[in-house]
Amino acid sequence: MSGKIALVTGAAGAIGRSVARRLSANGAAIIVADIDFEGAERVAAGLDGAMACAVDIRNAASVDAAVAATIERYGRLDILVNNAGVNTLAHRVTIDEFPAEEWDRITGIDLDGLYTMSRAALAPMLAAGNGGRIINIASVVGLAAMRLQSPFVAAKSGIIHLTRSMAIELGAKGILTNAIAPGSxxxxxxxxxxxxxxxxxxxxxxxxxxxxxxxxxAQPEEIAETVLFLASPAASYINGQVLAVDGGWTAGYMM
Known part of the structure; x- marks a missing residue:
């Protein structure tokens, strides 16, 4: 990954932090992007050549500023890891009781935010003409729905088909798009x-x-290893795929 520039959203959290560290350990320069800027700074401080960046993926101006800062410092962007996402602790209820504002918050970050971030990151990737990688963090609930978290299920299943759509649209331009569907x-x-x-x-x-x-x-590091694989030259012919990293949960029903 030497010489590659990777932007990781939600990089102050457990999975994002592990992804940033794993890519950095393999030579990539990391933009540690998170709405929690202090958390991003702490992660970036431990990585060679990394930059912390405050970004709210719900806000197009914030996203554009993060991409602009990336290009200003590094001159390019090769890898985008769309890791930022939320669920809910308080509202584990059926859809008829699910608060509309909480639905909007979750889908607004998990799906709409991923679109906003991807759209902004693609501009310099396409302009450079050197290809690129987009890795979207979905969930097994996008493959097999679970109850009491309808907006999370909807957003993550949306990410899966958006990933496939992006792969079809961008593959001919050298940009590979894949998703990871973690379990617990x-x-x-x-x-x-x-x-x-x-x-x-x-x-x-x-x-x-x-x-x-x-x-x-899973441990967060096990998700990070999968991101590293999809970002690496070893995955040069993998496009539009969804890799479940779930310990076998989606393989079938355990009785």
Missing amino acids: VMTALTAKLFYGDDGKFAGRTQEFLAHVPLGRP
């Missing part, structure tokens, strides 16, 4: 929901893991 990953949100003493689903952890053949959640 040990992030702060997962820890709070399933493993905290006061977690909403703390009593159902073993029931959930019984459907995962490997019997455990």
Whole structure:
């Protein structure tokens, strides 16, 4: 990855931080982008040649500024990892009870924000004519729906088909677009929901893991390894694919 420039959104969080570190360890220069600028600065401080960047992917002006800062400093952009995303802790309810404002918040970040970020990042990629990689972080719930999180399911399934559409449109221009669909990953949100003493689903952890053949959640570093593969020369003929990194959860029903 030496000489490559990679922008990672949501890079102050567990998965994004691991992705930034893994790409950096393999020689890429990283733009650590997050709405939490202080968090982004902490991550960037530990990476050679990295730049922290405050970005709200819901805001086109903020996104454009992040891309402009990238080009000003590095002169190019080769890899975009659309990792930023949210779900909800408080509103695990059926769709008829789901608050409209929370629906808008989740889909606005997870799907609309991904579009806004991709559109801005593509401008310098296409102008340079050197190809590029876009890696979208979707979810297994985009492949197999789960209850009580309808906007997250809708957004992540949208990402999957958007990834395929982008691959068809951009492949001929040398830009490869793929998605990763993580299963349960040990992030702060997962820890709070399933493993905290006061977690909403703390009593159902073993029931959930019984459907995962490997019997455990992924570590953020395992998602980062998959991003590294898709960003690397080893994935030069992979385009429009969705790679589930879920311990086998979507392979079939465990009984």
